[in-house]
Amino acid sequence: MRRYRKKAKIDHQTKPDTKFIKSLGKGAYGSVDLFSYKKDDGTAFYNAVKTSDSEDYNSIDREFRVLTELRGCPGVVQSFGNSLLQETDSEGKKVYKMAIEYAAGGNLTEFIRVNRRLSDSVIKDFTRMILQGLVSVHGHGYVHCDLKPANLLLFPRYDQETWYCSYELKISDYGLTVKAGEETVCWETSSPFVGTPLYMSPESVRDGTTVEKTLDLWSLGCVVLEMYNGKHPWLGSGVDDIKARLLGGNAPEIPETVPCDARLFMETCFAREHGERGSASELLLHPFLTGERKVADEAAGGVRRRVGLRIRKPPSRFEDTITTHGPKQKARLRKGPL
Structure with a gap:
């Protein structure tokens, strides 16, 4: 099946x-x-x-060509250059390289581990940014196919006046990305999932050959x-157990401690019929993401308040970590002692 019309250029320059x-x-x-x-200078x-x-x-x-098409889109990690770089490694084998922007804040998996329980406001801010990235990806007709915390990168932005560190979250790793409705190359009988089993939907197991945008939701x-x-999700379960639970009509269990609006949001994402999940654009308007913003705007006279959280381990300060009064659509986390 023809998925892409032409191969990416290979740069042989020094x-x-x-x-x-x-x-x-x-x-x-x-590797990265x-x-x-x-x-x-x-x-x-x-x-x-x-x-x-x-x-x-x-x-x-595939990833380079998808990222080239998505350059400048919000919520998407950016690539550089007009082509892949071809080199030879220390063993004389041919390798291909792609330059992408560096996320000094690491990925969401690490962030959750270091900061433990995240505040409701930070979770909502991060969820909005993920959805904005999905709007970009889906708007170009693609399905990411491997959305998970390890593929969500954090870019810290420092404000010297207030000592706040805000984070911009972007979706990375497009190696499994396909056009919506097309066949996926990664499905196998021995591994009947489109992407990472812990985060995959029932239809990725049931259908296995074609994917739709709602899989990412x-x-x-x-x-x-x-x-x-x-x-x-599904912590402690093996691949066969996850497969059986998904095909049996189960979704990951949502604890009673989760706020009601967040529970309703996740239940929408976990709708058995994938068409009932809506779209990334529609989920951005879900009460889970709009309710707090309306209350905060009214309380602040229309000015959005900041979200504060102490960082247990602030990221390194490289030159590409911009000092800025970043846009409102960033999770703001106050630096402070442990």
Whole structure:
């Protein structure tokens, strides 16, 4: 089946003056490292670089072309350059590299682990940003297929006057992304899930070959649940057990301690019939995300109040971590002692 019309260009030019800083992590389709790049004036800036070997070329090629199409879209991690960079590793094997913006705040999985229970306001702010990213992705006809906290990156923005650290959250890792209604390349009989089993919907198991945009909305419900719970949905269950529960009509359990509006939001995401989940744009208007904002605006005379939270481990201050009075659509977290 023809999914894309042409391959991404490969850049064989000599790479710029770079310095390896540290490894940021490894995944199923490659590794990500942090590099500094020297400018002509002697200063440096920082980029993350994703590297895949020739066996995983199709994945990084797909991701680069999707990110190229989504450049400038809100809620989407940004890539750089007009083509993939082709190099040879220390073992003489061909590898392909893609430069993307560096998220100094890490990913949402790490953020939940370090800060433990997140406040209701922070969860709502993060949920809005995820949905804004999904509006961008879905608006271009794509389904992300692997929405989970590990693929949600945090970009800190510092305000020197107030000492607030605000976070901008963006969706990353588009290696499994496909066009809505098309077949997915990752489904196998031995692993009957479109993406990561813990965050996948019933139809990803039941159908297995084609995907729709509402698949990402089930995954979003799992992410919101994890922000409230502090632990993975289906924790302690194996793949076969998760499959059986999904096919049996079950959804992840929502604790009684979760606020009513958040519960209703997640129940919408977990609708058995995927058409009943609505769309990312419609979920942005859900009372879970609009109720607090209306009350806050009225209390502040129309001015949105800040969301404060002490950070247990503030992110490193690299030059690409911008000092700014960032836009309102950022979760604001006050720096402070442990």
